[in-house]
Amino acid sequence: MLEIKDLHATVGKKEILKGLSLSVKAGEVHAIMGPNGSGKSTLAQVLAGHPAYAVTGGTITYMGEDLAEKSPEDRAKEGIFLAFQYPVEIPGVSNAYFLRAGYNEIRKHRGEPELDAMDFNKLLKEKSKVLHIDESLLNRPVNEGFSGGEKKRNEIFQLAVLEPKLAILDETDSGLDIDALRAVSEGVNRLRSKDRAFLVVTHYQRLLNYIVPDFVHVLSEGRIVKSGGKELALELEKRGYDWVKAPAAAGAAR
Amino acid sequence: MSASLAAAPAILGGCWPAHLDAMERATAARGPSWVAELRRAGAAAFREHGFPSTADEEWRYTSVETLVKTGFRQSLAAKKDALVANTAKLFTFGLEDAPRIVIVDGFYSKELSKLDGLPAGVVVCSLAEAVEKHRALVEPRLGRLAKPGATAFAALNAALFQDGAFVHVPEGKVVDAPLLVLHISHESYLASHPRHLFALGAGAQLSAVEAYASPSCDLYFTNAVTEADLGAGARLSSIRLEAESGNAFHVANTQARLAAGAFFQEASAVTGAEFFRHDLGAFLGGERAEAVFLGLSLASGHQHVDHHTVIDHAVPNCPSREFYKAILNGRSHVVFNGKVFVRQDAQKTDAKQTNKNLLLSDDARVDTKPQLEIFADDVKCTHGATVGQLDEEMVYYCRSRGLAPEIARGILTYAFARDVLVQFPVPATRDWLDRSLVQRLLEAGRNA
Ligand SMILES: Nc1ncnc2c1ncn2[C@@H]1O[C@H](COP(=O)(O)OP(=O)(O)OP(=O)(O)O)[C@@H](O)[C@H]1O
Ligand SMILES: [Mg+2]
Numbered sequence: 252m253l254e255i256k257d258l259h260a261t262v263g264k265k266e267i268l269k270g271l272s273l274s275v276k277a278g279e280v281h282a283i284m285g286p287n288g289s290g291k292s293t294l295a296q297v298l299a300g301h302p303a304y305a306v307t308g309g310t311i312t313y314m315g316e317d318l319a320e321k322s323p324e325d326r327a328k329e330g331i332f333l334a335f336q337y338p339v340e341i342p343g344v345s346n347a348y349f350l351r352a353g354y355n356e357i358r359k360h361r362g363e364p365e366l367d368a369m370d371f372n373k374l375l376k377e378k379s380k381v382l383h384i385d386e387s388l389l390n391r392p393v394n395e396g397f398s399g400g401e402k403k404r405n406e407i408f409q410l411a412v413l414e415p416k417l418a419i420l421d422e423t424d425s426g427l428d429i430d431a432l433r434a435v436s437e438g439v440n441r442l443r444s445k446d447r448a449f450l451v452v453t454h455y456q457r458l459l460n461y462i463v464p465d466f467v468h469v470l471s472e473g474r475i476v477k478s479g480g481k482e483l484a485l486e487l488e489k490r491g492y493d494w495v496k497a498p499a500a501a502g503a504a505r
Numbered sequence: 506m507s508a509s510l511a512a513a514p515a516i517l518g519g520c521w522p523a524h525l526d527a528m529e530r531a532t533a534a535r536g537p538s539w540v541a542e543l544r545r546a547g548a549a550a551f552r553e554h555g556f557p558s559t560a561d562e563e564w565r566y567t568s569v570e571t572l573v574k575t576g577f578r579q580s581l582a583a584k585k586d587a588l589v590a591n592t593a594k595l596f597t598f599g600l601e602d603a604p605r606i607v608i609v610d611g612f613y614s615k616e617l618s619k620l621d622g623l624p625a626g627v628v629v630c631s632l633a634e635a636v637e638k639h640r641a642l643v644e645p646r647l648g649r650l651a652k653p654g655a656t657a658f659a660a661l662n663a664a665l666f667q668d669g670a671f672v673h674v675p676e677g678k679v680v681d682a683p684l685l686v687l688h689i690s691h692e693s694y695l696a697s698h699p700r701h702l703f704a705l706g707a708g709a710q711l712s713a714v715e716a717y718a719s720p721s722c723d724l725y726f727t728n729a730v731t732e733a734d735l736g737a738g739a740r741l742s743s744i745r746l747e748a749e750s751g752n753a754f755h756v757a758n759t760q761a762r763l764a765a766g767a768f769f770q771e772a773s774a775v776t777g778a779e780f781f782r783h784d785l786g787a788f789l790g791g792e793r794a795e796a797v798f799l800g801l802s803l804a805s806g807h808q809h810v811d812h813h814t815v816i817d818h819a820v821p822n823c824p825s826r827e828f829y830k831a832i833l834n835g836r837s838h839v840v841f842n843g844k845v846f847v848r849q850d851a852q853k854t855d856a857k858q859t860n861k862n863l864l865l866s867d868d869a870r871v872d873t874k875p876q877l878e879i880f881a882d883d884v885k886c887t888h889g890a891t892v893g894q895l896d897e898e899m900v901y902y903c904r905s906r907g908l909a910p911e912i913a914r915g916i917l918t919y920a921f922a923r924d925v926l927v928q929f930p931v932p933a934t935r936d937w938l939d940r941s942l943v944q945r946l947l948e949a950g951r952n953a
Contacts, residue, residue: 341903409906
């Protein structure tokens, strides 16, 4: 589904990703861990198409097509979804209106009929029950005045509504209380399917107890320096990052 | 006499002394002496001070030069016209069945007004009629809140007004249906000076829409004054609609006086007029009186939109809040000046002022200035002003959910406006505004 080869990316004049390679197949869950500033969010934003990030080398192939030239909205329509580390507040636009606009654009792209406000509200209500989202959040302006945890939950709620093929979760677990973490994880697990892949960026092994990954990668200084199974996360929890960082500088990843 | 004067050709340049002379001749023989006194005071103030220049701090960003140079005719008698009658029906602003009082080119129109169904004891009539029939209510207020010498325009209005709406809600009465006070400008190159007076007794409640509209795209000049006197615990919530011709000049002065516990809200929506200046003031004269000023302006082309507000905290424990937003396109120019006085006695004042401007064009210009003059020490006063473009992170966030950038920009522009629009009173008119602006806002943002 997603094939990243020797990816180099810059923001401003600074190179952040320095030869990153990663391969994700449909149905898989990949966890990405790594120290602060190593480039995890950069990878997520590059995949979503943030205009401030420039791909300067390597390739990203998604569903057999080159991603680099595509606009963020085309990527969204083709099934890429990023749950932001820092969700953006949009005063004056209700969550429901915002989601319906995006949802219908995606439906149009797939050649499916658009949903009117009434049918869409029904859908929202169902999804909000599953994720234990307070219904009042639906009519409030997008993320405005939401608590940190509510914003993260709202991202997963959007994910559940938009049903992407490739879902990228950037530190969705930070800021969530224990119940919310469980609710969000259950929501994600329910969405796991053989057609859908997840890229889960996290600092904490705890999340991976709930969302059990197929692979764990360590990102350091813009490269993947170690990959393994779910046990790798446990080992990182115990030993920190120093032991994986050192050999990385010398050798290649994966 | 009056008919021939009304039809006289425009005198270019200094038309105003002639207007004052004509009015003096026309009214010398009629009207009570206390009204004549007000007119004299207005005329004297205008003759003494004339129009302000941009050297005057209050007019620094708003030049009246073009307005002064334009020759306007003065109407000294009401005219009847089928076109007005037909278009007046269209100006409902979501209030199809509400009581309405209609003023055309400064004159009360009995035919277009609909004043039945008001609760017993509530008076809604023309100001001219009220001067005759309700002297005890009118005399202590008329010209006492919006003083004839306040500005050149208030002076001209005091000297030249013909008519307007008078509304009295007696003590304890609650008027459920919103009242539409509609001014229609109809004749080109005409100057009209409508004057409205609201008097609410203790505990009285009223919601109103004060609208200025025109069926044409003519050039004319509306110079309005509104006074609102609120007794203890009275509540007046109003929307002010500027929906005039895109070539019109509109100057207005609104002054409210609040007794203890009274609540006054004015939400202003400006979409029309080439030149707009509104001086809005609230005097909080009794404890726990509260003033809320809201504003949403959509300026494009060469429009000039200026809101000058004054909130005067004279006593302790009064909250006030101002929230003004403007969306600018083309070469438009928006001015906001928010003055807040907190007098020495006005401890525990809680005043908040926010002004946000969205620039959709590089050629548009905003001048915004808070002016807090605080003489008490235990107060909470905040102000904030922003001038900016659409937030690109917001645009990107929308795009990441599948929205094309131009759609995202349209939605964000609409959202910018909605943020204040949802706080407007008079739900029927608020919804009408929302419906009538949505398409315009979506497109304004789309093309940004
Ligand atoms: N707009 C920018 N301009 C300059 N540097 C930037 C910009 N955005 C990110 N960076 C830098 O890029 C590096 C990688 O940032 P990134 O957000 O990808 O890290 P991260 O791995 O997600 O870290 P964290 O775990 O703290 O979220 C950091 O050093 C950061 O300061
Ligand atoms: Mg990050």
